[in-house]
Structures are given as structure tokens and as C-alpha cells.
Amino acid sequence: MADEDLRRTHADFGSGDGDNKAIGHTASEDGHADQSHLFDQKKRDEYAQMEGVNQDAFRRTGDNPNGSQVIGNPKATAAQISARFQQSETDTTISEQAAKRYGHHDFAAKNSEYRGPSIPYMLSNNPKAGQWDGRKLTRNMIAAYKRFVVTDGEGIRNSIYVSGCMFRCKECWNASIWDFGTGHPYTQAFEDAVIKDLEPDYVEGLTFLGGEPFLNTPALLKIAHRARAKFGDTRNIWSWTGYTWEELMRPGTTPDKLELLGLIDILVDGRFIASQKSNLLQFRGSKNQRVIDVPASIAARKKALADGLVRPGDAFCGIAAEDSAKVKPVIWSGLHDQTLFIPEQNLKDRAAGEGTY
Numbered sequence: 001m002a003d004e005d006l007r008r009t010h011a012d013f014g015s016g017d018g019d020n021k022a023i024g025h026t027a028s029e030d031g032h033a034d035q036s037h038l039f040d041q042k043k044r045d046e047y048a049q050m051e052g053v054n055q056d057a058f059r060r061t062g063d064n065p066n067g068s069q070v071i072g073n074p075k076a077t078a079a080q081i082s083a084r085f086q087q088s089e090t091d092t093t094i095s096e097q098a099a100k101r102y103g104h105h106d107f108a109a110k111n112s113e114y115r116g117p118s119i120p121y122m123l124s125n126n127p128k129a130g131q132w133d134g135r136k137l138t139r140n141m142i143a144a145y146k147r148f149v150v151t152d153g154e155g156i157r158n159s160i161y162v163s164g165c166m167f168r169c170k171e172c173w174n175a176s177i178w179d180f181g182t183g184h185p186y187t188q189a190f191e192d193a194v195i196k197d198l199e200p201d202y203v204e205g206l207t208f209l210g211g212e213p214f215l216n217t218p219a220l221l222k223i224a225h226r227a228r229a230k231f232g233d234t235r236n237i238w239s240w241t242g243y244t245w246e247e248l249m250r251p252g253t254t255p256d257k258l259e260l261l262g263l264i265d266i267l268v269d270g271r272f273i274a275s276q277k278s279n280l281l282q283f284r285g286s287k288n289q290r291v292i293d294v295p296a297s298i299a300a301r302k303k304a305l306a307d308g309l310v311r312p313g314d315a316f317c318g319i320a321a322e323d324s325a326k327v328k329p330v331i332w333s334g335l336h337d338q339t340l341f342i343p344e345q346n347l348k349d350r351a352a353g354e355g356t357y
């Protein structure tokens with residue numbers, strides 16, 4: 001894949017070759033039927049290692065409904081892992097119960113197709129509000145920094161790819177940086193260099209991708225505040241996230257996420273869902289994702305507040321669940337999806353023209 005394509009969107013990294021399919025459970029098209037490869041020692045070790053990252057987070061939040069002693073234990077025996085997979089047969093039920101309880105959409109309900117590699121159970125990429133706390137999860141690692149790119153938002157931009165993502169969407173192109181420890185430490189020298197790269201007039205702004213920016217809030221808040229202090233609104237900030245707008249809005253969302261959201265101009269939201277992948281979408285990989293104008297959305301919320309659609313006591317972005325449907329995120333007015341898949345059309349044009357002279 002061309003480098004340009006690689007940079008297009010953090011959720012558009014969805015056309016991977018499926019290397020990871022052999023590692024985790026539920027990602028493969030064969031569902032739960034054949035898990036024999038997991039009992040290969042090497043694969044089992046890889047699996048246990050990957051699980052460990054997720055498990056570590058649940059240990060911190062104390063919210064692991066499946067029990068922390070088996071899942072993610074690097075020393076788990078084959079029998080323990082086998083028991084784990086047998087339990088996964090009931091995951092749909094768990095998912096349905098949770099959907100009722102928390103009232104949110106399970107992106108993978110009843111369909112293992114949406115489940116990324118190494119997702120241990122049906123709720124693990126559907127965090128409750130506040131369940132994943134970037135202030136605790138982050139290791140302040142940067143996977144990549146790309147200067148003066150034209151693919152990560154409008155205009156010429158500088159893009160920071162943070163390390164670590166808990167969503168683990170199937171066919172995520174950036175699975176190699178799901179681990180929060182991947183990459184290089186965020187340093188003052190790095191921050192200084194990024195700020196300097198924003199100085200040229202032709203640079204429109206800064207972009208956060210990953211990995212999951214909203215689980216790497218300490219470093220991104222620092223640089224976003226600094227960029228705002230130095231450049232005001234003359235540079236804009238885009239961010240991709242696996243969270244949906246509504247998930248970020250839920251009461252109980254950690255304050256660092258809302259603080260970061262308040263510094264962002266354009267948010268591309270939602271998990272990458274492989275079955276909804278489309279090459280016609282601008283700046284996103286699957287049809288469920290949206291390009292949201294954050295200031296316009298906040299203005300809409302303020303208007304809704306004035307109109308009595310939300311409660312005055314709600315904190316910034318803390319729209320009560322029963323009110324959130326009344327305050328939709330405002331889609332960015334600059335959005336231009338394609339209607340034709342250009343490479344395909346080019347081939348047709350070429351075929352039509354060849355041999356006519």
C-alpha cells in the first residue's frame with residue numbers, strides 16, 4: 001500500500017493482510033469453530049502477550065467481568081485458555097445484557113465479524129464511560145510523527161501517531177501500535193520540534209492519530225494547549241478516535257477526554273468496522289465513522305441548552321443520555337466523499353480509450 005494510503009486515516013488502516021487473524025480469537029471468519037491454532041505454543045504465547053496489554057487495563061479499572069486470573073495471564077495453561085474460549089460462546093448473551101444495562105450499542109453484537117484479533121470478550125471494545133482512563137493507560141509513547149502531510153485532514157498538516165489502542169478493531173491497519181509501550185517516548189525536544197513545524201504559514205494544523213488519542217491524553221493535552229496558546233485559531237487540530245461522539249459525551253467520561261475534545265476542531269469518530277469499509281469515504285475507512293465539526297456541535301449544544309433541550313446542570317459535553325439524541329454532532333461542512341472509486345474508473349477510462357486510434 002502506498003505511503004499516502006497508509007496515512008489516510010487511523011481507522012482506514014483497514015485493509016491489512018490479516019496477519020493477526022491467526023493470533024486471537026473471534027477475528028477469524030471461522031468464528032469459534034476451529035481454535036486449534038491457539039494451542040500451538042508460539043501462537044499461544046503471542047496471544048497471551050497481547051491479552052496482557054488489555055488485561056493490564058482491566059486490572060487498573062477493576063472491571064473485568066470475566067475474571068482477571070485467566071485472561072491475559074501470560075502463564076495461562078492451554079486448559080485455562082480453552083475454558084476461556086468455551087465461555088466465549090455465551091458472550092452474545094453478556095453483550096445483550098450489557099446493552100440493556102448501559103444502553104449503548106455493541107459494535108460487535110451477535111457478529112464475531114466485527115471483533116478484532118485478540119478481543120477477549122464481547123464487551124472489551126465497548127468500554128463503559130470512564131472505564132478506560134488515558135491518564136493511567138498511556139505510557140506517553142509516540143509511534144510516528146509525519147511532517148507536512150496532506151492526507152490526515154485538510155491542507156498541509158503535521159501528524160502525531162500515539163501508541164496504544166484498546167479497541168482492537170478487526171483489520172485495523174495499525175495493530176502494530178496497539179501496545180502502549182510501542183514507539184519512542186514523548187519528550188520536550190519532540191514537543192518543541194512539533195511546535196516549530198507549525199510555524200510556516202502554509203501549515204494548516206496538527207493531527208492526532210494512533211493508536212487512540214483519547215487514551216493518550218496527557219501528552220496530547222500538553223501539546224494541544226501549547227499549540228493553542230501560541231497559534232490561537234490560526235492552526236486547527238484534527239483528531240481521529242475509536243470512540244463515538246456519543247460515547248465521549250456520556251456522563252462519567254473522564255475529564256481529560258472532554259478537555260482534549262474541547263481543543264479539537266474536527267473529530268473523526270468511531271471504530272473501524274471492516275464490513276462497512278468503503279474506499280469512497282473521505283478521511284475515514286468505514287461508513288459508521290463521521291467527520292464532526294466540534295465547535296459547531298458545541299454551539300448546537302449551547303443552543304439546545306438555551307432552548308431547554310438539555311439540563312443547565314450538565315457539565316460541558318456531559319449531555320444526559322436521554323438528551324443526547326436531541327443534540328446531534330454536526331457533520332463537517334467541508335466533507336466531500338467520492339461517488340466513484342477513482343482507480344476503478346481510471347481503468348475503465350483507459351480500457352475505453354485504448355485501441356480507438
Ligand code: SF4
Nearest residue numbers: 165168169172242272
Ligand atoms: S480504534 Fe484503534 S483498533 Fe480501531 S482502527 Fe483505530 S487504531 Fe485501530
